[in-house]
Amino acid sequence: MDSAGSPTPNYSKIRKIGLLNHMGGGNLGDDATQTAVIRNIKSRWPHVEIALFSMNPADTAPRHGLPAYPIRRETWNRSETRGPGAPTRGNWLKTARTTCLALLPFLRVLKAAVVKKLGPLLDELRFLAKSFLILRSFDLLIISGGGQLLDSWGGPWKFPYTVFKWTLLAKLSGARCYFLNVGAGPLADPKAKWFIRQALALADYVSFRDKQSRDLVQTVGFKGRAYIVADCVYALDTSALAVHNAREKDGSVVGLSPMAYCDPKIYWHKDQAVYESLIGNVARFGEWLREHHYNLSLFSTDIWFDFPTLEKVRSRLEASNGHCPAGTVKQEHIATLGDLLSRISSMDYIVTCRFHGVIFAHLLNKPVLALSHHSKVATLMSDLGLSKYCVDIHRCDPVALQETFLSLVAERDEIKNRMAEKAARFKSILATQFNQLFLNGARA
Secondary structure, three states, X not given: OOOOOOOOOOHHHOOEXXXXXXXXXXXXXXXXXXXXXXXXXXXXXXXXXXXXXXXXXXXXXXXXXXXXXXXXXXXXXXXXXXXXXXOOOOHHHHHHHHHOHHHHHHHHHHXXXXXXXXXXXXXXHHHHHHHHHHHOOOOEEEEEOOEEEOOOOOOOOOHHHHHHHXXXXXXXXXXXXXXXXXXXXXXXXXXXXXXXXXXXXXXXXXXXXXXXXXXXXHHOOOOOOOXXXXXXXXXXXXXXXXXXXXXXXXXXXXXXXXXXXXXXXXXXXXXXXXXXXXXXXXXXXXXHHHHOOOEEEEOOOEOOOOHHHHHHHHHHHHOOOOOOOOOOXXXXXXXXXXXXXXXXHOOOEEEEOOHHHHHXXXXXXXXXXXXXXXXXXXXXXXXXXOXXXXXXXXXOOHHHHHHHHHHHHHOHHHHHHHHHHHHHHXXXXXXXXXXXXXXXXXXX
């Protein structure tokens, strides 16, 4: 990995920092990213003021105990309740129709043109103006988190446009802008590539969590200096959060963490057959684990998105000819990052589909088997020297999972030693980066 580099800003003028991330949807990997960044900044600049920019400020603010602002007009909490008596764009049209019925056909056409077409544009302009006024009080905007530079979720006008507009607003307001250890891809739409290229070109500092992400943005035309460091979550102090739970039963505990991959109801790529195949494969693998006297604990690092999938897998397991009687598969409630780390700390092995599921297992030194749904998962497992224990999610039949898991168990001690060495290295690299960005020249 590269040296973190330093943009050498005038530290004496930085008093207020905004942290932007597409968070607020229940993804605890996103929350862990922000927790790590907040704590590492505050430990170096204890008097700096921090606020968050999120897709769900109502969820983000209480989780982190900091003020939070929306990054889009439409947030993930979908709250659109208006105050009593609040005006709407259609009120004046309604009044006009009642007083001038002769103009009704014309007014219908006008409403369609203005309200349906220009209305969203005017709303966005108002949102941009309000956001600009907010950013004027900030000295630095940091965009962090893995999946920020992609167009798979909603196309170019979602993630790519959001990142571009906030970077542009930051520069117009006089704030510096950092992209801190972000991930990139997939990027397919030409407009999305343009938004990302322009956003990165406007930034004062750019770093990626892996070489694959940097290579991708360079193929779409970004020519600026960019560093490769590590995912920010590796800077998390897990010792302060994780609690090792006492064992309730004999036998090793395997944490199973399936995801809603290709679920037609919620996933961006919809394929019912692939989704059902994943559930079936994980459930049959879980049956095999129970037959071999492992205790099962179902969990996810994305607590809302994957919950229905966990329920489906648990139901399949409990209906599996007595191999997993009702109540023998644990699925404890997880609401916070602390809950998640506490649960993982009580497990012996982790089987996960999620990128940050791998990182959490790594931080807590739990041997991990990854079901790769995205190249980022395979890349991370390769970086950890654990490619042998990474199975493509499309080929994760029970036999492949069983064979890979047996190798994981047989080589447990070697894996744990390797993971500990890698985690220490990543933490050191991140500490160097945070020192260069937030310590050198810091205010007394």
